[in-house]
Amino acid sequence: MNGSVPRHVAVIMDGNGRWARHRGLPRHAGHLEGMKAVRETVEGACATGVEILTLFAFSTENWKRPNDEIEALMGVLQTFARSERDNLVREGVAVRVLGELDRLDGSSRAAVRRIMDATRGGSRLLLNLLVSYGAREEIARAARELAVQAKDGVLDPEQIDTDTVASALYTGDLPDPDLLIRTSGEFRISNFMLWQLAYSELYITSVYWPDFTREDLFAAILDYQRRDRRFGRIVTG
Numbered sequence: 001m002n003g004s005v006p007r008h009v010a011v012i013m014d015g016n017g018r019w020a021r022h023r024g025l026p027r028h029a030g031h032l033e034g035m036k037a038v039r040e041t042v043e044g045a046c047a048t049g050v051e052i053l054t055l056f057a058f059s060t061e062n063w064k065r066p067n068d069e070i071e072a073l074m075g076v077l078q079t080f081a082r083s084e085r086d087n088l089v090r091e092g093v094a095v096r097v098l099g100e101l102d103r104l105d106g107s108s109r110a111a112v113r114r115i116m117d118a119t120r121g122g123s124r125l126l127l128n129l130l131v132s133y134g135a136r137e138e139i140a141r142a143a144r145e146l147a148v149q150a151k152d153g154v155l156d157p158e159q160i161d162t163d164t165v166a167s168a169l170y171t172g173d174l175p176d177p178d179l180l181i182r183t184s185g186e187f188r189i190s191n192f193m194l195w196q197l198a199y200s201e202l203y204i205t206s207v208y209w210p211d212f213t214r215e216d217l218f219a220a221i222l223d224y225q226r227r228d229r230r231f232g233r234i235v236t237g
């Protein structure tokens with residue numbers, strides 16, 4: 001029992017397609033509905049005092065989906081950036097979009113830049129949207145960066161430790177997630193924050209992402225509060 005509110009919550013938002021299929025709707029309807037669940041979760045995170053919320057919005061592997069679905073997902077990203085901007089600013093939410101953003105089309109990149117600029121001053125919640133993101137790619141990118149520094153003589157290879165690697169990741173200035181939530185009942189990590197999740201508590205719910213509400217977030221946090229976090233140590237006393 002740790003009783004505390006997780007500082008950093010990460011979410012693999014899964015089940016949009018199945019949510020749509022069960023209703024006889026096209027897949028993109030599920031992604032659009034998923035945007036509402038994002039709003040719910042942001043509001044729930046603000047209400048509980050979570051400091052950082054990291055959402056897996058588009059994976060490196062998602063580039064292999066059919067073009068019309070990729071366009072629909074990028075459309076949802078742009079709609080989110082436009083329609084949620086004022087709410088996010090009012091609620092004190094700073095948005096950061098992390099991933100291989102140079103793979104995005106021009107209008108998506110512009111939308112990302114606008115939402116980050118508009119919300120920069122937010123100090124209540126940091127919302128990280130992982131877009132065009134894969135954890136192995138992130139670690140490879142960090143390795144490349146460190147190798148370049150070593151080659152340039154500004155980094156001694158002997159000095160590279162876990163903190164050095166962690167600080168070269170997209171989340172270099174952030175604490176690791178305390179809690180990982182995955183929706184739609186899948187027991188997989190799917191190339192998401194492989195380094196950062198080393199000691200995170202996992203919470204899997206069968207709810208499809210578009211149906212996820214703030215009550216589901218609260219249930220996950222309550223479950224987290226009952227966990228003993230040992231970080232590989234034993235409990236003494």
Ligand code: FPP
Nearest residue numbers: 013014015016017018034035038057077080
């Ligand atoms: C997985 O469902 C979800 C995604 C690939 C995209 C997640 C995007 C959203 C929730 C939209 C909101 C995004 C932003 C940027 C605010 P799936 O399509 O894999 O579902 P399935 O496994 O049921 O087919």
